[in-house]
Amino acid sequence: MTDLFAGLHADSYDRVYGNRRLLGRILTYLRTQRATMLGCAVLVVGSALLTASVPVVIAQLIDEVGGGAGLGLWLCLFVVAAAVLAWVMNWARQAVTARLVGDMVYRLQCEAADAALDKDVAFHDDNSVGRVLSRVTGDTEGFGSVMTLTLNLLSQSLLVLLLGGVVFWTDPGLGLIILAALPFLLGTALAFRRIARTAAAATRRVMAKVNANVHESMMGIAVAKNFGRERTVYGDFDDVNRLSYRVYVRQGLIYAVILPVLTLLAGLVTAVVLYQGGRFAVLGRLSPGEWYFALQALGMLWQPVTQAAAFWSLFQQGLAAAERVFALIDDRGSVVRRGREPVPRLDGGIEARGLRFGYGSGAPVFDGLDLRIPARETVAIVGRTGSGKSTLAKLIARAYDFQDGDLLVDGRDVRALDLTAYRRRVGVVPQHPFVFAGTLAENIAYGRPGADLADVERAIDRIGRRVWTRSMPMSPHDRLADGGRGVSVGQRQLIAVARMFVREPDIVLLDEPTASVDPLTERGIQNALTRLFAGRTVLVIAHRLSTIRRADRILVLDEGRIAEDGPFDELLSRDGPFAALYATYYAHQETA
């Protein structure tokens, strides 16, 4: 069994909720629907009464069959009327249930999606799209199906109680026999519960694994094809798909055993009642009609009871799904918010004191970083790969949170600022900007919530029509594919720069924004950027000499520390780390 679960580990934020807590939580989703639930219950009792009355009436029919065809006719009419009425109530209940479950799943989905959106980027680095998505859509859907079943079966349990009551009233002895069987039923159901829950949790996890696998292979399909290694990708999928098969078969077989066991128990009880009832009838303690009723009632009784007992296992699937959704909702993102101070506008002075940060459990990138960037200056960050250039930008953008020290903006603790309001004042141009499905104009307008077409046109104007049209042969109203397929990286960098002109942030963070454009376009963009940078604090990660030269100041990062800091000419003349870097790496770009 252990090897079956190989690779089906829980995600880091998974937690175990007790059944009572889970049920309580689920009930809170139903609490707002009290009136509907009450209506449901009335309908359930009504249709249960009607259904329960049918065997009673037939028993009467048998006893009084000598009473003439007239009585028989009336009773028949009653049977039909009861069936029709029960149907109507059933219909109403199902319609209400659909609404109830639909609303509940909707709320759960929204909460799960909100939670996923609130998580910081570090969370999303660790948890692949497929896995998170599986919780937000798949698990909520699975939970919904189980809820529908639950509400349907709740009605069945009421029927059980009613019929059981009537049997007791008719003959307590028979009632006791039936009652004696109940502990066995419950015992079986409970015994299966734990196994069923483990199996259900495994299936939810394996489903997330398949989800993640399919997402990854669709994202990496071009690589697989480029290398002619579709077979490798298929091999990975095949492993996951087979694992999924085994996990699901195991779960299926567990459920395939539960119901027959319960049915067997019920069948044995029927045999006992058959004998005992017959004896009582012979002894005259029961009329034949009553005996018949007891047998029928038993039939009607055990079916819902076994279903309810089997369902208890099935319900574990719903609980397992709900548990995963709740874990996502309850996991707090790690971006610390100490306050919600408003952020109307920023001057953009940035200061770090003793900043500590590391990715996950890895070695710290910064171990006590001190740094000061005056407001409205353009600062170029240089340094080797892995010296922490991008990380610094990500920390300032609050995509990740630092573990210790202070980060101040305009002298205020960033953790005390309203996160969204702060981010609104910060603009980021990443190396590989993401492009969404939608028109080009929509993608540019994405730079600022509420931007319109006029903003987009203005942004293009400010970049320069000549530069723009040369690199963007499509019209602003042409659709771009999701993820930027069919749009080159250079074009995406242009889109990201245009987003900045729409956004008008106070602090701009750029990760070599022209890395993938040709020198001609680069010059065009650089001119546009010069206009953008005016009056804002700018932090640009630079690989190119042209970018470095344009900066007011240069920060040299080395192994997570500021090795040097100052204007270009000063640093060059100082003969320090920057001069060394320059001589080795940038000097040749002067002539290139």
Added chain:
Amino acid sequence: MGQTRPAGRAGRARPVASPAVLGWIAVRLRAHRPLLLVFTVAAVAANVCTTLVPVQIGAAFAEATGGRADLGVLAAAAVAAALLAAGRFAADLLSHGSMEVVAQRVKRDVRDELYRSLLAKRMSFHDQQRVGDIMARAINDARLVDYMFSPGTATAFNALLALAVPIVFIASMDAQLLLAPCALIVVFAVALRRHLRRLQPLTMRIREAFADLNERFSTTLAGIATVKAATQEEHERLAFRRAAAAYRDAFVRRGRAQAVYLPALSFAVAMAVGALHSLYLYGQGGLTLAQVVTYLGWLVSLAQPVTLSEQAVPVVQEGLAAAARMRHIIDGPGDLEETTGVTTAVEGAITFDRVTLRHDGRDILRDVSFHLPAGRTLAVVGPTGSGKSMLLKLVGRMYDADEGRVLVDGRDVRDWEPGALRRQIGHVDQEIFLFSKSVLDNIAFGAPPGTAADEDVKRVAKLACADEFVQAMEHGYATVLNEGGTTLSGGQRQRLAIARALLTDPRVLTLDDATSAIDASTEATITEAIERATTGRTTVLVSHRPGQIRRADLILLLDAGRVADLGGHDELMARCALYREIYSD
């Protein structure tokens, strides 16, 4: 505009759950015939056992009311009932178990088939595809296909048996009594057919709404860094709510339609007809009281198939809708890649012969011709958006030219087996995708799993200047990356990708701006490394680094998809204004 991103795509072809889908599923069942036989026999046996219980009850009833009242006969009937329960238990185990295995196998197989077909489709298909929608098909729809069999079909089959067996017994008692069951069947069949027709489009709508929701949120998650940087969480939230509400509305509408389950009413009709009819026959002396009791018992048991059908119908229908969606991809749009063709070793000569490539009615490349002898280097330059990347992708036939021919070693790329051709071309894309595997497995991706020696991996990693930072990682080469490798810097990703491309020692290298994100301190080393790697290989590279361009044997200048000029660096400097404009500071 403001709220900008539309949720779905208009004009998608809709899959329909048609009889063809039934046929498609039936073919997939063929391999599981033995299990299906086990299921059928076991399910029949279970039903027979269940149906014989009323016979025992009837016998006991007759005995108890017959006056003689032999308790031994009563006991015999009770024991028989107990044995029947045990028989049913065994049969149930077999029938449930076998159907469950069939269901899981079918799910595994159709998912496998869907996945294979996705891998076999051309890139032009994948460029258009909505990943979230595909995931919905491969995971959630596939799940519904297994539900369709277990419990769906199993329940439906049991319903049929539960309908048939009592009817057989009733017929054996008195053919006249078939009146009520026959009425039931006719009314039931008509009502069920109507019900299914009404429900079908609503069911398909749910699956589509779910796929839209999945698609919507998978894009949000894939672009989460951009969403956060642009502070567009609110916009994404609203868009998600819209999609979730659409799914809920589809769900509720189907639920309401499902609630109007008219077939269930047919049971009431049957009960009334049956009760009256049997009482009439009893009154006429045609039936004994015991017979009436048994008959009514059987009649009541007809409620079961009706209830069962109510449970089975939506499940089966949803499964069919889901299967139709999966099949829509498998047999549907997007050409499959060829699996046959030339597989010989590549020398490396590349020729473009008047190649034109279009996308969305726009020319990406127009009339591009050049010849690059084996072992030489071609640099493709030109403004952003001039079609450089697409030109590179045509070499490995990732796309098919709309006009003209692309030749490798004088042979049309369409004559090659695509896989064989591509395995001999090392490609580094301008955007690097790494898999959530170890660094080692990522670099060794180009080789069949398990065939690459660790030393080879380290050798190419050193070549690509990746060894140093990989060694510095927590678990070195065993470090598992995240999906896409997004926690690495752009430069680190590019170096791993270069190593990956070099591992199989390909004859041809296509490098699409492969060093754009590599910082200045590594640039000199990597340029050298690339120079070393390209010697002796045919190389087509896109670069914005003047040093790399100048060293190429041939430079192709693209402007808006056309060849603006072709020649050596000095030639172009001398005669081409655009080239000078781009490459002089």
